[in-house]
Structures are given as C-alpha cells and as structure tokens.
Amino acid sequence: MRPLLIQGGHIIDPAQGINETGSLLIAGGKISWLGKGDIEPPLSDFDLLNARELVVCPGLIDLHCHLRQPGFEEKETISTGTKAAAKGGFSTVCCMPNTDPPLDSKTAIAYVKAEAKKEGAVRVLPIGCVSKGRAGEELAPMKELAAAGVVGFSDDGDPVLNTGLMIQALRVSNEVGLPVIDHCEHTGLTGGGVMNRGEVSFELALPGIPPAAEDIMTARDIALARLTGGHLHIAHVSTEESVNIIRRASEQGINVTAEATPHHLTLTEEKMRGYNTNAKVNPPLRTQRDIEALIEGLRDGAIDIIATDHAPHTGAEKRRDLTSAPFGISGFETALGSLMGLVHGGKLPLITLISKLTCEPARIIGDKFGRLGTLAAGASADITIFDPDKEWVVETKSFVSKGKNTPLAGTRLKGKVMATISGGKIVYKDDRIKIEEKTEPAKTSRRKRRKKGI
Numbered sequence: 030m031r032p033l034l035i036q037g038g039h040i041i042d043p044a045q046g047i048n049e050t051g052s053l054l055i056a057g058g059k060i061s062w063l064g065k066g067d068i069e070p071p072l073s074d075f076d077l078l079n080a081r082e083l084v085v086c087p088g089l090i091d092l093h094c095h096l097r098q099p100g101f102e103e104k105e106t107i108s109t110g111t112k113a114a115a116k117g118g119f120s121t122v123c124c125m126p127n128t129d130p131p132l133d134s135k136t137a138i139a140y141v142k143a144e145a146k147k148e149g150a151v152r153v154l155p156i157g158c159v160s161k162g163r164a165g166e167e168l169a170p171m172k173e174l175a176a177a178g179v180v181g182f183s184d185d186g187d188p189v190l191n192t193g194l195m196i197q198a199l200r201v202s203n204e205v206g207l208p209v210i211d212h213c214e215h216t217g218l219t220g221g222g223v224m225n226r227g228e229v230s231f232e233l234a235l236p237g238i239p240p241a242a243e244d245i246m247t248a249r250d251i252a253l254a255r256l257t258g259g260h261l262h263i264a265h266v267s268t269e270e271s272v273n274i275i276r277r278a279s280e281q282g283i284n285v286t287a288e289a290t291p292h293h294l295t296l297t298e299e300k301m302r303g304y305n306t307n308a309k310v311n312p313p314l315r316t317q318r319d320i321e322a323l324i325e326g327l328r329d330g331a332i333d334i335i336a337t338d339h340a341p342h343t344g345a346e347k348r349r350d351l352t353s354a355p356f357g358i359s360g361f362e363t364a365l366g367s368l369m370g371l372v373h374g375g376k377l378p379l380i381t382l383i384s385k386l387t388c389e390p391a392r393i394i395g396d397k398f399g400r401l402g403t404l405a406a407g408a409s410a411d412i413t414i415f416d417p418d419k420e421w422v423v424e425t426k427s428f429v430s431k432g433k434n435t436p437l438a439g440t441r442l443k444g445k446v447m448a449t450i451s452g453g454k455i456v457y458k459d460d461r462i463k464i465e466e467k468t469e470p471a472k473t474s475r476r477k478r479r480k481k482g483i
C-alpha cells in the first residue's frame with residue numbers, strides 16, 4: 030500500500046494534547062509522521078487526502094455494540110455491522126456476547142474472531158459472557174475466555190443479578206486484568222416497563238421503569254468492586270443518581286469506569302409520545318435533568334467514555350406493539366452527528382468529546398490489542414475524518430446497518446463522518462473525499478529547484 034498523506038486538517042489527538050492544524054502520514058498500517066502547521070514530510074511518491082476544513086482524529090472506539098452474529102443474522106451480521114461502524118467513524122468495535130450461542134466458550138470467541146477477520150470492515154474485539162449460557166447461575170470459563178482474546182466480560186442484555194456470582198466474576202477479572210461490564214438493572218423493579226417511569230409514562234398510560242432500578246444495581250456493583258478490587262465497568266448509565274454514585278466511588282479510588290450512550294445524552298422520554306417503538310430502549314430515555322447530569326459527568330470525568338450500545342432489530346420486530354417490540358436503537362451511523370449537537374450547543378468541548386470516543390476507551394481496553402486511540406507515531410493507523418459543520422438528514426433507507434430502528438429518522442444533524450481508516454485501510458469514504466496520486470520523482474523537484482535558482 031502506498032503511503033497516504035492526510036493534509037491540512039484540524040488534528041485533534043487528546044492523548045497527546047494536540048488540537049491544531051497539521052498533516053498526518055500513514056504507511057505500513059501505522060502512523061509514521063505527524064507535522065503541525067504547514068510542514069510537509071520529505072516524500073515524492075504518495076497518495077494525498079486533502080483534509081482542509083475537516084477534523085482528523087484517532088479512529089473512534091466503541092466499547093459496547095451488538096453485532097448479532099452468530100444466531101440473529103436477520104438483525105445484523107459482522108459484515109453489515111462493521112460496515113455501519115465504519116460509516117459512523119468507528120475503527121474498533123467491541124461486540125457483546127448475547128448471541129446464539131452466547132460467547133461463553135473459546136470456540137465461540139474463535140468463531141467471531143475468524144468471521145471478523147474474513148468479513149469485518151473494522152477491528153472487532155469480542156466481549157465474553159460472565160455466566161455460562163448467560164443464565165446467571167454459574168461462572169463462564171472466564172480465564173479460558175481471557176486467553177482466547179476477549180476484551181472484557183458481560184451478560185449485557187441482562188444484569189448479573191446473583192450477587193455471589195458477581196463477586197466471583199470481579200475476583201477473576203482482577204486476576205486476568207479485564208473489566209466486568211454490567212447492565213445495571215434490578216429486574217424486580219422493571220418487569221413489563223417500556224419507558225422511563227414518570228410524568229410522561231403516567232400521561233401515556235404506559236408501564237414505567239423507575240430510575241431506582243438502575244441506581245440500586247449501580248450501588249450494589251460499586252460495593253462489590255470495593256470488596257474485591259476488580260475492575261467494574263458500568264454500561265449505559267442513564268440516571269442522575271447513578272452518575273452521582275459513580276462519581277463518589279471514583280473519588281474514593283474504587284476501580285470503576287462508566288459509559289453513556291449518544292441517545293441517553295441527547296434524547297428524552299418525550300420521544301415516546303406517539304408510542305414510537307424505535308425510541309424503546311433499555312435503560313429507557315430519561316429526562317432533561319438526567320441528560321444534564323450525564324453531560325456534567327462527561328465533563329468532570331465521572332463518566333469515562335461514550336459507547337453506542339448499537340442494537341439493531343428487524344422492522345417486523347419494531348412494528349409490534351410497544352409491549353412486545355424489543356428494546357434497542359441502531360446507533361452506529363448517527364452517533365457522531367448526534368453528539369456533535371452537544372458541541373455545537375456549547376455543552377461539551379470538541380476535544381472532550383473526542384477523548385471520550387478515543388483515548389479513554391483505549392485506556393479501558395489497555396494495549397493488549399495494539400496501540401489504539403492516538404495519532405502518535407507508531408500507533409495503529411486508525412483515523413476518523415469528519416466535517417464538524419456538515420448538515421445532513423437521517424434517512425434510514427441509506428443505513429448500511431440492517432437495523433433501521435432509530436428515533437432519529439428525519440432528524441437534521443450537524444457533523445458528518447467523511448472517512449474512516451482502520452489499520453491503515455480506508456474502510457469508509459464519503460463521495461466528496463478524493464484521493465490524489467502524487468508521483469513526482471524526487472530528482473524532478475531538485476531540477477525545478479535548480480531552475481528556480483534555489
């Protein structure tokens with residue numbers, strides 16, 4: 030592959046504190062050079078991508094998505110899911126193990142890795158189950174899964190209700206140095222709920238899911254992280270109280286990290302008016318007050334990262350009534366555009382947003398899977414290029430994901446991914462991005478210089 034020079038973009042690399050105009054050279058699947066300002070590398074034979082007016086940042090990393098393969102290929106496959114991820118600017122995605130069969134054995138992990146190598150557009154790092162068969166009774170062979178290359182453990186889709194089991198899981202997580210990612214929901218309080226419990230659910234006469242269902246589990250898990258020293262990662266935080274509990278725990282030095290999703294950061298329960306099953310998600314969309322708390326959490330570090338919880342479903346499933354339609358939003362392709370709304374609205378600095386999608390998730394993953402989340406020379410050439418001001422309207426028919434289930438259909442967003450590079454390969458490119466071949470031999474330019482008398 031020829032070297033690629035990405036020229037004149039607004040380079041944002043929070044890992045190195047870089048936030049200025051510059052150029053980037055990639056070669057051999059790695060970042061080989063980064064120059065600030067107008068400096069050019071000494072090169073004569075390369076491809077050129079003009080990035081003026083565009084942001085150039087490390088490839089986005091998603092710690093939480095559902096690729097649905099094996100078992101639910103009608104919803105999504107590793108091929109379609111990773112293509113959608115690439116279109117959304119993600120160069121690495123971590124897939125949840127609630128497949129059929131679940132990812133609770135080294136054979137299942139080997140299958141996902143092989144399929145990702147064959148069909149995946151971007152890097153796929155699988156997450157293994159906490160419990161055998163996700164049944165919540167017996168621990169999955171976590172050490173075996175760790176050796177097979179999982180990036181963490183989770184029974185996501187469901188919480189780990191059994192406290193004894195959660196203690197065992199956190200102890201093993203401590204030994205193998207990988208996080209336990211919990212979906213915090215006390216199902217004793219949520220049964221049958223379809224949306225946030227509050228004024229709107231009363232008005233719509235829909236069964237509600239109280240914020241307390243999440244907060245109880247967040248508090249329990251943190252108590253267990255304190256007890257065991259294991260790394261607890263809390264998935265999709267959605268309530269003000271949970272943000273407060275997590276902040277306090279971090280201040281006390283407990284080994285806890287947490288994520289928020291683009292939809293919980295930008296949409297409220299108001300989206301449920303009209304009984305829209307595409308806004309049915311678990312945990313549910315909450316209130317503006319919860320959104321403000323989550324954003325504050327991003328700013329002060331209580332919430333470490335943003336993850337999509339991309340959860341594709343078929344149209345037929347989402348056309349059912351609200352009670353029987355499945356929970357979930359197809360999130361890869363709208364994530365960055367939605368989140369840029371927070372930047373344009375003055376709620377979050379752009380560099381903070383980028384850090385929550387790049388170096389922060391990379392810190393949670395560690396360096397076992399390569400040097401990710403930075404544009405430093407020698408790191409994997411994972412790069413996202415986006416136009417922060419480009420306005421576009423969400424049209425589900427142009428989604429690459431099989432899942433068209435989004436409450437954002439028809440919404441105008443400001444901020445669009447223009448190109449995604451994963452491991453040095455351009456895996457997504459908007460039609461407006463042109464790659465120019467530069468093949469001027471070095472001696473010609475020397476001759477030119479002589480002619481000009483330089």
Ligand SMILES: [Zn+2]
Binds near residue numbers: 185186187212264311
């Ligand atoms: Zn979940």
